[in-house]
Amino acid sequence: xxxxxxxxxxxxxxxxxxxxxxxxxxxxxxxxxxxxxxxxxxxxxxxxxxxxxxxxxxxx
Numbered sequence: 001x002x003x004x005x006x007x008x009x010x011x012x013x014x015x016x017x018x019x020x021x022x023x024x025x026x027x028x029x030x031x032x033x034x035x036x037x038x039x040x041x042x043x044x045x046x047x048x049x050x051x052x053x054x055x056x057x058x059x060x
Contacts, residue, residue: 025050028059 023044025031031039031050037059039046050058 025059031059 023036024047025034025036025039025045028037028050031037031045036045039050039058041051041056041058046058048054048058
């Protein structure tokens with residue numbers, strides 16, 4: 001009797017990487033509702049349009 005052929009190798013495909021979504025808020029009310037305010041310069045969601053006095057802290 002001939003030996004059985006080897007079983008096919010299973011190929012594992014990793015799931016796709018999550019899509020990076022940028023965080024932005026239409027206004028400070030939206031940022032507050034999301035629990036994100038105040039937002040420091042450099043943090044996700046910071047935009048100069050939300051920082052009226054340009055001190056690096058939006059929606060204070």
